[in-house]
Amino acid sequence: MQCLAATGDYLRALSRQDRGAAVGVAGRAADARTSVEEVIEQMLVPAQIEVGIRAQRDDWSIADEHAATAITEVVLGVLAMRQPAPVPRPAPICVTTPPGEWHGLAARMVAEGLRARGWDALYLGSDLPADHLGRFLHRVRPAVLLLSCTTAAVLPQLAGSLDVAVDAGLPTIVGGSACGTDERRALAVGANAWAKDAASAHVLLSRWVDDGVAPPPARRAGIPTDYLELVSRRSVLVDLLADRSAAMSASTPAAVRHHAMMRQLGAQLVDVLAASLLVDDPRLFDGHLAWLAEMLDAREMAPDTTSSLLEVLQPALIDIPRAERFTALSRRPRSV
C-alpha cells in the first residue's frame, strides 16, 4: 500500500491524541497537492489500518482506537472543506453501509474520494436500515448506490440492501474488506459491480453515468438452503462454542479474563461461516480464522484455541456438507 511520507507523523499525532497536530500534518500534505484524494487514500487509510492492527494486537485499547478514529473523522471533515464543486449531472450518487455495519468511515472516505473526482457523492451515514434506504432512494432517485462492507458477518445484510436498490431500479457498486479482492462476493450478494477503491469506482461511474454504458446486470442473491439451515442452528452452535471456550477457560488466566469476549467471538465465527456459504467463498471463513488466531494470540490465549473451537464445530455440521467442508479447510495449525 502506498503511503505518503508524513503518514508516520500523522500516526504519531494519533498516538498522542493530538488533534491539532493531525489536522496540521494532513493539511500540509493537502497543500502540496491539487486534490485531497491522495491524502485520504495514502495517509488516512494506511493510518487507520495501523490503528486497527494496534487494537487487534492489544497494544492499544479500544479507547485508543476510538480516540484515533474520532480524530481521523475530524481530519476528513477538514479535508472535505477543500473539495471542488461537483460536476453538474442530473442526479447525485449515494454511499452508505448496510444494517449492522458500523464501519462508516470507510464509506465516508470513498464518498470524499469520489467528491475529489467531481461526483456529488452523498454519504448517508452507516448501519442504514433497508426500509429507510428504500424511502430515500425512491425520493432522491440517485444515479448509482455504493455500499461499503467491512465486517464479514454483515454480508447477508448487504444482500438485503442490494435487494432494495434492485427494487428501486438502481445500479450498485460494492466494496470494502469483507467484499474481498475480486468481484466474486459482490456478484453473489447481488451487486452490479465491485470496485476496490474510489479510483476504480470513478471509472465505472464515468462509464455508466457519463458515457451511458449499461451496467452489467445484477442477479438477486440466491439464498442457499444450507445457509438457512446453518442460520437456524445458530444458537445451538454458539452455545456449543461457548461451552468449549468455558472448558478451555479453566486452563489459563487469559481465558478466564476473556470469557465474555469468547462467546461473542463464537457467535461471530458462526455468522462468518454462514456468510461464507451465502457468497460460496471458503476464503472468507479462512481469512476470519487467520484474523481470530492473531487476535487471540495477542491476548495470550492458548495457541490451539481456534483449532479447538473448530474441533467441536465441524462434527456439529456433518449434515451441512458445504459448512463442514469450509470448516475442515480451515482446520490447520496457524503460525501467528
Ligand code: B12
Ligand atoms: C474505526 C474502526 C471501528 C469503529 C468504526 C467507526 C467508524 N466510524 O467507521 C467501530 C468502533 C464502530 C468498530 C467496530 C468493530 N470493529 Co472495527 N475497525 C475500525 C478500524 C480501526 C478503522 C476503520 C477505518 O478507518 N476504515 C477506513 C479504511 C481504513 O477502511 P478500508 O476498508 O481500507 O476502506 C478502503 C477500501 O476498502 C475501499 N472501500 C471500502 N468500502 C468501499 C465501498 C466501495 C463502494 C468502494 C468502491 C470501495 C470501498 O476504499 C476505502 C478507502 O480507500 C478498522 C481497521 C481497518 N483495517 O479497517 C477496524 C476493523 C475493521 N474492525 C474490526 C472489528 C473486529 C470490529 C468489531 C467486530 C469489534 C467488536 N468486537 O465489536 C466491531 C464490528 C462492528 C460492526 N458490526 O460493524 C476488525 C475486522 C477484522 C475482521 N477480519 O473481521 C478490524 C480490521 C480491526 C482489526 N485489525 O482487528 N471498528
